[in-house]
Amino acid sequence: MNIYEEDILDHYENPSNYGTLEKPDISYEEDNPLCGDQIRMDLEVEDGVIKDVRFSGHGCTISQAAASMLTEEVKGQALDDVKKLSKDDILEMLGIPLGPVRLKCGLLALKVLKAGAYGIKGWPGEEDDEEE
Amino acid sequence: MHVDRNEFHPLEVDRIREDFPIFAGDSPIAYLDSAASSQTARCVLEAMDGYYESYRSNIHRGIYHISEEATAAYEDARQKIARFISARRASQVVFTRNTTESINLVAHSWGNANIGRDDEILLTVMEHHSNLVPWQLLAERTGATLRFIEVTDEGLLQLDDLDQLLTERTKLVAITHVSNVLGTINPVWEITAAAHSVGATVLIDAAQSVPHLPVDAQALDCDFLAFSGHKMCGPTGVGVLYGKRELLEEMPPFLGGGSMIRAVQRERSTYADVPARFEAGTPAIAEAIGLGHAVDYLEKIGLDAVHAHEQQIIDYAHQKLSEIDGITIYGPKPRMKAGVITFNLEGIHPHDLAGVLDTTGVAVRAGHHCAQPLMQHYGVIATARASFYLYNTMEDVDRLYDGALKAQNLLARRQG
Numbered sequence: 001m002n003i004y005e006e007d008i009l010d011h012y013e014n015p016s017n018y019g020t021l022e023k024p025d026i027s028y029e030e031d032n033p034l035c036g037d038q039i040r041m042d043l044e045v046e047d048g049v050i051k052d053v054r055f056s057g058h059g060c061t062i063s064q065a066a067a068s069m070l071t072e073e074v075k076g077q078a079l080d081d082v083k084k085l086s087k088d089d090i091l092e093m094l095g096i097p098l099g100p101v102r103l104k105c106g107l108l109a110l111k112v113l114k115a116g117a118y119g120i121k122g123w124p125g126e127e128d129d130e131e132e
Numbered sequence: 133m134h135v136d137r138n139e140f141h142p143l144e145v146d147r148i149r150e151d152f153p154i155f156a157g158d159s160p161i162a163y164l165d166s167a168a169s170s171q172t173a174r175c176v177l178e179a180m181d182g183y184y185e186s187y188r189s190n191i192h193r194g195i196y197h198i199s200e201e202a203t204a205a206y207e208d209a210r211q212k213i214a215r216f217i218s219a220r221r222a223s224q225v226v227f228t229r230n231t232t233e234s235i236n237l238v239a240h241s242w243g244n245a246n247i248g249r250d251d252e253i254l255l256t257v258m259e260h261h262s263n264l265v266p267w268q269l270l271a272e273r274t275g276a277t278l279r280f281i282e283v284t285d286e287g288l289l290q291l292d293d294l295d296q297l298l299t300e301r302t303k304l305v306a307i308t309h310v311s312n313v314l315g316t317i318n319p320v321w322e323i324t325a326a327a328h329s330v331g332a333t334v335l336i337d338a339a340q341s342v343p344h345l346p347v348d349a350q351a352l353d354c355d356f357l358a359f360s361g362h363k364m365c366g367p368t369g370v371g372v373l374y375g376k377r378e379l380l381e382e383m384p385p386f387l388g389g390g391s392m393i394r395a396v397q398r399e400r401s402t403y404a405d406v407p408a409r410f411e412a413g414t415p416a417i418a419e420a421i422g423l424g425h426a427v428d429y430l431e432k433i434g435l436d437a438v439h440a441h442e443q444q445i446i447d448y449a450h451q452k453l454s455e456i457d458g459i460t461i462y463g464p465k466p467r468m469k470a471g472v473i474t475f476n477l478e479g480i481h482p483h484d485l486a487g488v489l490d491t492t493g494v495a496v497r498a499g500h501h502c503a504q505p506l507m508q509h510y511g512v513i514a515t516a517r518a519s520f521y522l523y524n525t526m527e528d529v530d531r532l533y534d535g536a537l538k539a540q541n542l543l544a545r546r547q548g
Contacts, residue, residue, distance in 0.1 A: 004488060004542055012543075035483050035499055036513030060481035061543065105483065 005096055008065040015064060017071035019054045028116025029057070032108050034101070037063040041071075041112045048079050060105050062098070067109035069093040074113070083118055085110060087125035142440035143433065149523050151175065151429070162494040162528040166363065167312050167340060167472055167519030172422075173365040179425040180367060180418040191417055192391060192408075206417055209424025210407070216427045217357065218348040219374055226373040226380070226407040227420050231339040232262040234358035234373035235306070237410060238335055239266035241383040242356075243304070246333070249275035251303040254332070256281040256289055256318075257509055258311045261502040263337040267306060281307070283509055287314040287463035294326055302332040309341035313501045313517065314463030315446070315472030317345070324354050333379070339363060344442060344470050344521070346435040349374050361419060366426035370419035373410070380406040387412040438522045442471030445520045449473050449529045456536055462510055471520035474501075477536060480543050482516040488539035494531050 021027070024042035031038040037059030044052040053075050055067040073093065074082050090110055091098065098106050107124045114120040149155045152171045154163070163171060183205065187198040191206045207222070214222040228234045243266075247253070253267050257280050271278050279297055282290040298305075305327040309320050324334045335356040341347055342357075343364035349357050357374040361367060375383075385392055385403050389412035394402040403409045430438065446466045450473065453459055458478035463469060477485055482498035489496055497517045500507045507513065518532055 004484075004491075009542070035481075037481075037483075060483040060487075062483075062487075102483070102487065 004061065008061060008094060008096070011065035011068040012061045015055075015068035017054050017068065017075065018056060020056050021052060021054050024054075026116045028112055030108070030112045030115060032059070032063070032104055034104060035060065037105055037108055039063065039067050039109050039112045041067075041109065041116055043079075043113075043117065045079055050074050050077055050079055050082065055109060059108070062094070062102055062105040063108050066090055066094055066106045070109045070113065079117060082113065083120075085114075085124075090124070141444065142437045143522055145441070145523065145525050148433070149525075152523055153177070155523065159493060162524075162531040164494060164496045164518035164520065164524065164528060164532060166343075166521035166524075167517065168497055169362045169368070170343065170365055170521055171523065172367060173426060173429050175429055176366055176422040176426045180422040183418045183421050188418075190414055202417060205421045205424075206415070209420045209427075212424040212427045213372055216431065217342065217372075217374060218350050220350060221377065223405070223407050224349075224374055224377055224380065226375070226410045227415050228358075228371045228373050228410075229369060229416070230360040230362070230371035231337060231358045232266075232371075234356075234371050235263055235335065235337065236266045237373055237386045238356050238358075238375075239270045241386045241410070242333070242379065243267075243270040244273065245382075245384060247274045247276045247303055250301060251276045252279050252299070252301045253277070254279050254281065254297055254302050254305045254307075254327070256307050257283045258287075258289070258314065258316065258503065258506045259306070259308055260312050260337065260339070261504070262339075263306055263308060263335075264505070267304075276303075277301075280505075283506065286465075287311070287316050288468070289316070289318055289323075291319070291323070294323070298326055298330045298332065300330055302327065302330055304335065305332050306335040306337070308337040308339075309347070310338075310344070310470045311463070311472075311503075311506075312340050313472070313474050313503045313506055313515070315340075315469035315474070315519075316464055317341070317468065317470055320354065321352055324352060328353070340470060340472075343430075344435070345439050355379055361423040361426065364423075364426055365429055366423040367416075367419040370416045370423050372423075375406075377406075380410075383409075385409055385412070389413045391415075433522060439470075441522055442520050442524075443467065445524055445526065445529060446471050446473060448526055449518065449520070449532070452529055452533045453536070456533070456540070458540070459536075462515060471524075472517060473519075474515045474517045476512065476515050477540060480539055482514045484543055485516050485536065485539045488542060489532070489535040492531065492535040492538065494528075494535045496532070 021042035025045045026043040029040035039057040042054045053071045110124045187201040189199040189202045191203040210225045211222045214225045327334045333355045336354045338357050338359040342359040361370040392412040450466050461475045486498035499514050
């Protein structure tokens with residue numbers, strides 16, 4: 001399967017929820033030192049529900065498309081439910097297999113979201129290892 | 133300069149490719165990442181298999197035939213490598229894991245004993261992290277100061293102010309022979325001579341030069357020279373530190389353990405002579421033997437021919453890639469550099485470029501190439517890098533070119 005599927009390229013070209021919020025309740029930014037991809041996530045939360053979300057940053061197709069897809073997914077969701085999102089959920093959204101290096105590109109947005117919302121610092125899928 | 137793709141070639145590449153199992157088959161990879169790690173020649177694999185299949189045993193001290201055979205093969209590899217880099221004696225060749233370990237060995241053993249708070253270590257902005265971070269750590273331990281030779285816009289060392297940078301405080305100059313990112317071939321002989329004139333010790337990171345150019349350690353007159361086996365058709369896991377005899381003999385051990393001792397008592401030990409003093413524990417025996425055969429292989433082909441071949445390919449690569457709209461090529465012009473071309477395509481993240489190239493069977497590296505200060509100098513986060521070796525062909529360059537156009541068609545139009 002080609003990792004440059006139309007769906008991913010569409011999200012890269014016309015990302016959803018791109019930008020920043022004026023008064024975010026949660027705002028967090030991080031980069032992937034390996035390749036310099038950078039993502040910031042802004043959340044507006046009301047009664048435990050994500051009312052609005054924006055992402056900004058720069059990087060490769062996979063990192064930006066995954067961020068765009070993730071914002072679509074979490075908008076309107078309870079903040080607690082976002083905590084359950086996993087590596088596999090991101091891979092399902094992207095719909096393509098990713099090697100270990102590109103996997104980090106795909107997971108950066110979720111990592112930033114979880115770090116901002118819950119202070120979870122590890123890469124999705126590796127948190128358990130780090131707690132041991 | 134126009135390069136004819138079909139002109140005379142210094143190497144019989146078709147025949148050379150038959151020596152590398154990875155290129156067998158109908159659709160071989162266009163492997164353009166030899167600066168990271170080269171492919172392994174079949175003769176190297178066979179030599180290592182020979183050890184494992186018929187005389188596998190630990191070296192030194194074994195009082196039986198195959199251990200003596202293994203010891204002889206291991207020490208024979210040391211002899212070959214010493215000859216390859218024109219070392220005066222085989223004992224000046226210390227086997228390590230890789231260039232990184234060789235440099236760390238010097239930073240700890242020589243560095244801890246010789247560097248103090250008021251001393252300066254002179255590096256360049258184009259160093260690989262492996263020839264930067266060990267010195268940062270040494271500076272943290274000792275309070276010494278790091279200073280840097282800058283890089284010009286065309287990717288050469290800014291040597292005009294070398295006289296100001298080199299002072300009586302300069303105790304060490306650690307420089308790369310060939311930049312792993314730009315391919316720049318640095319005038320290490322001149323820098324070494326200038327460094328010696330103020331009494332500084334010189335370490336040359338030769339990871340990117342020994343595999344590709346004739347390197348004569350005595351002619352360079354450097355005090356230390358470090359390189360890796362896996363970038364020169366050899367296996368992973370074995371590298372080399374060359375040092376001047378009087379320096380190595382003065383240096384305290386780096387790692388402690390078996391093989392590096394003369395006599396051990398409860399409270400203290402005395403240490404073996406060089407090179408054994410720096411080879412604690414069972415070394416990478418098979419890999420060292422394999423590296424010896426890689427050296428044989430490269431000598432048979434000739435490093436001059438390898439270099440000439442890479443020059444021809446890099447000429448062609450520059451000419452071909454320069455045709456692409458929106459390409460930025462970093463570093464010096466061909467003929468002033470080794471077989472490396474580092475570039476970016478406007479509007480395409482190098483990871484995406486490498487990803488598209490991968491779908492066409494072209495392997496390039498994308499990222500910061502373990503040289504973040506150099507990336508900062510150019511104001512980029514990452515680049516794509518194609519690097520060439522004796523087994524690469526003009527067709528590999530064509531495939532790189534075609535893949536780059538494919539990436540543009542797929543990705544560049546989408547920049548908004």
